[in-house]
Every structure is written in structure tokens, then in C-alpha cells.
Amino acid sequence: MDLLNLIKDAGVIGAGGAGFPTHAKLTSKAEYILLNGAECEPLLRVDQQLMEQFPDEIIKGLEAAGRSIEARKAIIGIKGKHKEVIRILRERITALGLVDYMEVMELRDVYPAGDEQVLVHELTQRVVPEASIPLKVGCVIINSETALNIYHAIAGKPVTETYITIAGDIPHPVTVKVPVGVPIRDVLNLCGVANLDDYTVIDGGPMMGPVMNNLDGYVSKKNKGYVLLKKDHFLIRKKSVSLNRARVIGRTACEQCRMCTDLCPRYLLGHNLQPHKIMRALSYNLGDLKDQQIAQLCCECNICELFSCPANLHPKSVNILYKQKLAEQGIRYQPTQVEFKPRSAREYRLIPSKRLIAKIGLTAFDKPAPLTEIEFRPETIRIALRQHIGAPAIPVVAVGEQVKAGQLIGKIPDNSLGAAVHASLDGTVVESTEHSIVIKVGSYV
Incomplete structure (x- = not known):
């Protein structure tokens, strides 16, 4: 079986991002295969530890992904501060005889170094065009855990686990390997907090992750972190503001200082994204949505909202509001140029990670979260059939059927973009719907 089918059968998706099926990403040829090891979200510690503990894999x-797309070069992008990880990777690349094909490049400790378009420029000096993808400039990007899952797929092992950092205002920050479908509360219970009622949880990194209104969900393949903070923390209060409230605040208080634009990473790459103009359109109730198409260029990194704005307003939320309005009217941004170059001020406007962490009130919680072996013993697991971009998987098991860890339980619909889904633990199927499959775990049957 060829590599793409092995990856497809294993259900490999982008780990930690939007969950794009990896077999589909690797169908195109490209000049570079880039490994995103930046892990630029504050407090998260997955990628750096995976690269340290599983460098060969x-x-x-x-390498397998790069050879598949006929890339002439594979580049690992990792922040220069991770000196020991860099040493290990370079040593193993040499030992594996890949020096002529693969290299490690050190990234600056800035946010958002892991944004795919920022990463492309930092590693290749190319700029991805507006409203486009890295492939347009000859690059394909995967992250560390995705590369690890590709290695496992080659050995016939499907994706049944994910690595998650639990961090924040807690006694025991930790990174763990979690079977897909485990109750989120089981993971949160590892943090050392006896009563979660005083806390709010951010799903993912503190910059881009949303506040969780319900903790009764289940872990998916693309979960990468949970950040727990007290309910009165600045970040929680800021992230809990509704879109409508953000709209009202923005209309009444924006002073058009344009700091949101001046520090926007996409604007600094030469794109036409200018959040202050979107805020102006809101303030003056400008009705022609075609003039606000630039909102669709926003990557929602949240710099404008959590770092740049001196008035503590919500430019990102206003961008999202206009994105929704544009989508409702079927309006899509149409670039007017093909080639882009970074703005001359970019080098002087990059945001140091430590400064960002201080600004959003996380310095006291910026601690190691060591990768720790934990055995999860849930009574049931619920495995979503859509943990990825594309169509949900179709169940291939019935209620009452016994399944083994690694067994296929959901297949990709014919002629569709999607990802296969597998049981993460042994057990018996007790519920099967179009959305998920519930398995009673073996020891509880």
C-alpha cells in the first residue's frame, strides 16, 4: 500500500489545527516540506517535548511526507530557545543520513511564529499571497505530532491518541497522551484542582482558544491543550465578551490609532488586512460590505485584541462579525495583486513571547508541563465522527459489537474529503449515531 493510503487508512489529520486530512494535503507536489515546531501559543508544551522524546520517529x-510530495528540502522550524531539542534533532538527522535533505532552522521567540504564513516567510523568505495557502509558494506544512502519526501510520498504527498540555493557574501543569474519546473532565482532573467551579477552561492556547461553556465534552484528535484560569482573570473576562457586546463597545470607543493594524502579522507580511478600517466601518455604520472584504484576511491570532489595542477593544471580534456578514451574502475577497513582500517595519514590530505572556497576565503560570505517563480508565468513551475538516465518517460498527483499540469504527464517505475514525480502547459499542459512537470500555462491560 502506498504512503497516502496508509495515512488515509490511519485517520491522520492535522494535529492541533483545524484538522485537515493529511492524505489530502499530501496529494500535491511542493518544493518544501516544513515541520511546524514553533508551538507559539503560550503555556502549551506538546511539540517541543515530542521532538525531544521521539526525534527519530x-x-x-x-522525510516520508517530503519524499511523497517530491520536496527538494525538508525544514524543521523550532524556536532557538529550545537548544537541547535542536541539538538532539540535528544529531539524529546526521545519524540517519539525512543532512543533504533535512535541516533544522531556528525561529525567533515571537508570536505568532507558528502561524503558517509567518512560518513560511521565516523559513523560506517567501510570502503566501492573500487569501491563499502555503502550497501557492511551493510549501506544505505539517506539525510535529502529525509527523509522528505519519510514522505510526507507515507501521500500520492508526490515530487513537493525542497529546494534551493542561496548564494555567493550577498546581500541576502536565502534558499527557490521551485516548481519543476520553471525557474532558477526566483530563482536567489531573491538574490538581479539587473544585473546578471557580475556574474557566480555554480549549487550546490562551491566544486563539475559545472559552469552554461546557466541560462535559470528549477529547478529539486535534485537542492540544486546556488552560485553566480563575473566572475573574483578565483573559477570561476578555474572551467571554459576546460578539454583540464587542460591536457596541467598538462603535463607541475606537479612537482610530491603528495600532491593531500596525502590529497585525498578516499586514506586516504585506497583506491588505487593516483592522482599524474595519473598526472605522463599524463606528460609522458603513453599509457597503464589499469595502470590508479585507476582514476575510484575518487569521484570528488575537494580537489586535489581546495585545495591540490601547483602549482594550475587540478588533478581532469585529473582524469575525464582518466575516459572518460577508459569508451570509456570499462575498469573497478577491486579491488585486499576485506577489507580496513584507513591509519594511516588520522587523521592528515582532512581538516577543515573554512580553505577550506578561501583557495577558500569564507570567506566573509560564512553567514546564512535563510529559507524564498516565493510564486513563474511563467507563465510556465517545468518539466523534467529525473531528476534521470535511464530511463526517460513516459508522461501520453496530450497537452490541465488541471492538478492539485501533479498530476502524467510522469510514470516509465515498468521493468525499474526510478522515477515518478508530476505537481508542477495547470495549462494546453501546450507542451509534450520525455524530458519534459511544463505547463502554472493556473493564466496565
């Missing part, structure tokens, strides 16, 4: 997974 990640290197081989990256």
Missing part, C-alpha cells in the same frame, strides 16, 4: 515521518 518525527524525522522519519517528515
